[in-house]
Amino acid sequence: MAQQQSKRPLTSLQKAVNKEVLVRLKMDLEYKGKMTNVDPYMNVILVDATEFSGGNPSATYGKVVIRGNNVLFIKISSDFPM
């Protein structure tokens, strides 16, 4: 089981822990912040996060736990143009 898990994209996601990510939700909302935790369901904890609604910053969050089933994608890494 552990072996199968290690082949999954969601395991790769673990490598981005403690990095800046952009989490896009199904509804037109995005959250940019440091991802301190993520699980196989894409439940994510972001710290020092900014919420973007329709592309504009709409709120800030010291710490927020996003429920994975709302996630469309998570953008990782160096190139972070937004």
Added chain:
Amino acid sequence: MAQQQSKRPLTSLQKAVNKEVLVRLKMDLEYKGKMTNVDPYMNVILVDATEFSGGNPSATYGKVVIRGNNVLFIKISSDFPM
């Protein structure tokens, strides 16, 4: 199993029990109150909760059990600007 659970964001959420949180639902509703209980599905119990609809207070609840599948995110902690 218990070990795997302990790595999950939802376990981190347990640390916020008995603290003030803000629960945002998929539909445009938010609930602010003391989180006395939360489980891995993000089923949450809030006490002394205020409901916000479209950003405005719309109701109060002595005790309310929110079904996890409606949750978009849970905001935790010290910085609680709203």
Added chain:
Amino acid sequence: MAQQQSKRPLTSLQKAVNKEVLVRLKMDLEYKGKMTNVDPYMNVILVDATEFSGGNPSATYGKVVIRGNNVLFIKISSDFPM
């Protein structure tokens, strides 16, 4: 397993059995009545229930079994302003 279950908010919900509750559904419907039974999926039985649609009473039910997946939240207890 039983142990894990006992930590869940849905177990706490069991304590409200035979009390007056307000069940809000995802669609704009609410049901107020005595909760005689509830399970971990928030399947609920209400007796002597009143349905509210858009805040207005719209029907009464001697006994109704609500399917849990439609539930947004269940409001419990003493303070029952509505």
Added chain:
Amino acid sequence: MAQQQSKRPLTSLQKAVNKEVLVRLKMDLEYKGKMTNVDPYMNVILVDATEFSGGNPSATYGKVVIRGNNVLFIKISSDFPM
């Protein structure tokens, strides 16, 4: 497992087998008829059923098997004002 099942609202629903019920679906449809069978998913068989759409009778069914995931609630019993 059997023991846990027996506490569930859906088990209580079994007692209403062969009685008249009203099944409300998520979409604005209701079915009134004799419930000859029901399972824990609220899959239901109704015989001699009448369909109501927007409150008006719209069709009749000698025997119909309703898929449980569409069910909002099932109204049981003596008081059957509709």
Added chain:
Amino acid sequence: MAQQQSKRPLTSLQKAVNKEVLVRLKMDLEYKGKMTNVDPYMNVILVDATEFSGGNPSATYGKVVIRGNNVLFIKISSDFPM
């Protein structure tokens, strides 16, 4: 397990195999034809099927496999007024 299955409405549905049925989907579509196969998820095979959209015949199918999660209900049997 087999025993529990035999009590389910979906097992009763098996008795209607090779009979004419009407399958109503969540979206406003109906399929009338001979049901040659059905499983507990209400995945259904119809042969010589007619599709009705908004009540009017819109297509015919020699053989079609309908995915169960789209099904609202399956109407069985002798009385088949439509």
Added chain:
Amino acid sequence: MAQQQSKRPLTSLQKAVNKEVLVRLKMDLEYKGKMTNVDPYMNVILVDATEFSGGNPSATYGKVVIRGNNVLFIKISSDFPM
């Protein structure tokens, strides 16, 4: 388990592998092509596929893997009027 599987409509679907099929999705999209692979979730691989949107050809695909949960039905076989 294997035995139960063999009774399912989705197993019957296996017989249509390497034949021309029409896959209708929930959203108004259809894909016509040779089905080289299908599983119990109705995940499907089509080769030399044509996409129809609103009944009109809108794209072609050398090889496409359609996620099963989007499927409304799969039309099989000889009679392929469209």
Added chain:
Amino acid sequence: MAQQQSKRPLTSLQKAVNKEVLVRLKMDLEYKGKMTNVDPYMNVILVDATEFSGGNPSATYGKVVIRGNNVLFIKISSDFPM
């Protein structure tokens, strides 16, 4: 179990790892890029990806993890007209 997995379309998808693919989501969004990882839920990692909204390029991503449940289909291979 491993054997059953190997017959699934999603296993075939594994062969397209490190190739250019086009991922279409349920909402009108497409992502074109190199698929470095994919799992049975169609969770996908794309690198050097371009997002198309309504057919027009709308963003670029160095590395993005798309949650499988949003996927409509994945187009593979040589013929890549878009």
